[in-house]
Amino acid sequence: MAKELLNYVDRKSPVHSLSGATKLILFILYSTAAMLTYDTRVLVGLFMLSIAAFIISKIKIQEVSFILIFILAFLLLNNIAIYLFSPQEGVKIYGTSHVLFDIVGRYNVTLEQLFYQFNVTLKYFAVIPAALLFIVTTHPSEFAASLNKIGVNYKIAYSVSLALRYIPDIQREFRTIAVAQQARGIDISRKEKLWKRVKNVASIIFPLIFSTLERIEVISNAMELRRFGKKKKRTWYSSKPFQRLDYIVILFGIIILIASLVITFYDGSRFYNPFI
Amino acid sequence: MNKLSIRTIVAIGIGAAVFAILMRFVVIPTGIPNTNIQTAYAFLSLMAVVFGPIAGALIGLIGHALTDALSYGSVWWSWVIVSAFIGLLIGLFKNRINIERGDFGKKEIISFNLIQAAVQAIGWVVVAPVLDILIYAEPANKVFVQGLVAASANIVSVAIIGTILLAAYAKTRVKDNSLRKE
Numbered sequence: 318m319a320k321e322l323l324n325y326v327d328r329k330s331p332v333h334s335l336s337g338a339t340k341l342i343l344f345i346l347y348s349t350a351a352m353l354t355y356d357t358r359v360l361v362g363l364f365m366l367s368i369a370a371f372i373i374s375k376i377k378i379q380e381v382s383f384i385l386i387f388i389l390a391f392l393l394l395n396n397i398a399i400y401l402f403s404p405q406e407g408v409k410i411y412g413t414s415h416v417l418f419d420i421v422g423r424y425n426v427t428l429e430q431l432f433y434q435f436n437v438t439l440k441y442f443a444v445i446p447a448a449l450l451f452i453v454t455t456h457p458s459e460f461a462a463s464l465n466k467i468g469v470n471y472k473i474a475y476s477v478s479l480a481l482r483y484i485p486d487i488q489r490e491f492r493t494i495a496v497a498q499q500a501r502g503i504d505i506s507r508k509e510k511l512w513k514r515v516k517n518v519a520s521i522i523f524p525l526i527f528s529t530l531e532r533i534e535v536i537s538n539a540m541e542l543r544r545f546g547k548k549k550k551r552t553w554y555s556s557k558p559f560q561r562l563d564y565i566v567i568l569f570g571i572i573i574l575i576a577s578l579v580i581t582f583y584d585g586s587r588f589y590n591p592f593i
Numbered sequence: 594m595n596k597l598s599i600r601t602i603v604a605i606g607i608g609a610a611v612f613a614i615l616m617r618f619v620v621i622p623t624g625i626p627n628t629n630i631q632t633a634y635a636f637l638s639l640m641a642v643v644f645g646p647i648a649g650a651l652i653g654l655i656g657h658a659l660t661d662a663l664s665y666g667s668v669w670w671s672w673v674i675v676s677a678f679i680g681l682l683i684g685l686f687k688n689r690i691n692i693e694r695g696d697f698g699k700k701e702i703i704s705f706n707l708i709q710a711a712v713q714a715i716g717w718v719v720v721a722p723v724l725d726i727l728i729y730a731e732p733a734n735k736v737f738v739q740g741l742v743a744a745s746a747n748i749v750s751v752a753i754i755g756t757i758l759l760a761a762y763a764k765t766r767v768k769d770n771s772l773r774k775e
Contacts, residue, residue, distance in 0.1 A: 384664070473602075530643075536603045
């Protein structure tokens with residue numbers, strides 16, 4: 318079976334040894350910075366930082382390349398769609414128009430539009446390495462512990478951990494049901510007509526959903542028997558205590574967020590405008 | 594939050610896992626580019642009606658965020674929030690549909706579909722595009738067209754698959770006054 322979802326990659330590196338909560342806090346600070354800003358200089362800076370973190374983590378590019386191809390395809394489509402729908406968006410934002418050449422009607426190519434779309438793409442590029450890194454270097458059960466540590470109610474944190482725990486199981490069950498139904502001649506590929514295909518897909522997801530509902534009963538009974546949720550707090554098997562490096566990294570994250578906000582909004586606009 | 598029952602907590606966890614699998618693997622392309630029939634929202638509406646608004650919102654939030662994170666490596670928050678919004682609002686009408694009593698007749702089918710259509714229309718056509726513009730500064734007409742397309746595809750898919758799912762679920766429940774003295 319081809320690799321289709323991202324997984325935890327076990328390795329010895331400074332990034333892996335950080336506490337999950339630190340990585341989560343850093344990731345939140347970092348993506349807030351990337352979400353709020355549209356300043357090219359800040360975005361380039363954030364991008365460089367996340368590449369640096371990627372190199373330190375010793376994760377190989379081949380281990381995440383299947384996702385990268387997916388993302389690049391999505392970004393390409395998104396850029397085409399932006400241009401088709403709004404070829405003058407850049408001119409509107411930056412207030413000037415340097416036409417490179419005309420195509421037809423309002424579709425011309427301006428420096429401003431190219432720069433705007435470059436920024437849109439950069440905004441994703443700034444976040445993607447950090448997000449990938451967070452997922453492949455944080456163990457799923459440690460993730461739940463870190464959610465709890467940053468203040469999420471432990472019951473909700475436990476649901477997230479249940480979800481991560483059961484995704485592979487449910488994926489396997491889905492495959493089994495799909496193969497069994499296909500063996501009975503139920504086609505869900507594109508050879509079937511749309512309406513028939515919807516019905517055939519329904520015959521796969523129904524058993525999946527109803528066995529899920531049963532599973533919920535079984536698991537909640539087991540948890541009830543073990544007195545889950547009777548206390549206000551719980552401990553986590555896989556939570557790591559904070560070390561000095563953790564505090565340094567969090568401080569660093571706060572500085573990045575503040576610095577990027579100051580640089581972005583210093584001149585009163587979210588966008589960095591090289592045209593005036 | 595501490596009043597959540599164990600059954601709801603488990604429903605959120607397992608529900609989010611199923612939502613993620615459905616969203617990632619069970620989509621039917623309609624032939625129009627970027628327009629898919631998502632079976633995940635039919636499942637979300639079933640869970641919201643059965644387990645209530647908090648479960649609905651959290652299944653949408655956790656399920657969608659995990660799908661994005663595990664399959665694209667980054668989370669598209671504006672649309673994740675819409676999934677949570679849809680789960681929450683459909684869940685608020687739990688008592689109106691009251692599926693645990695085992696009847697899901699014409700009246701319930703009509704009210705379920707009116708609710709889901711209204712909720713999804715607001716979610717996809719108003720909330721998602723506005724957040725896209727605020728967070729990502731995408732062109733307005735692009736995101737509104739995307740929203741309209743998503744709204745129509747998902748409303749249709751919940752109307753068909755969701756309704757059948759709820760009806761099938763209702764059949765597994767014991768009806769009120771179904772015991773007879775012999």
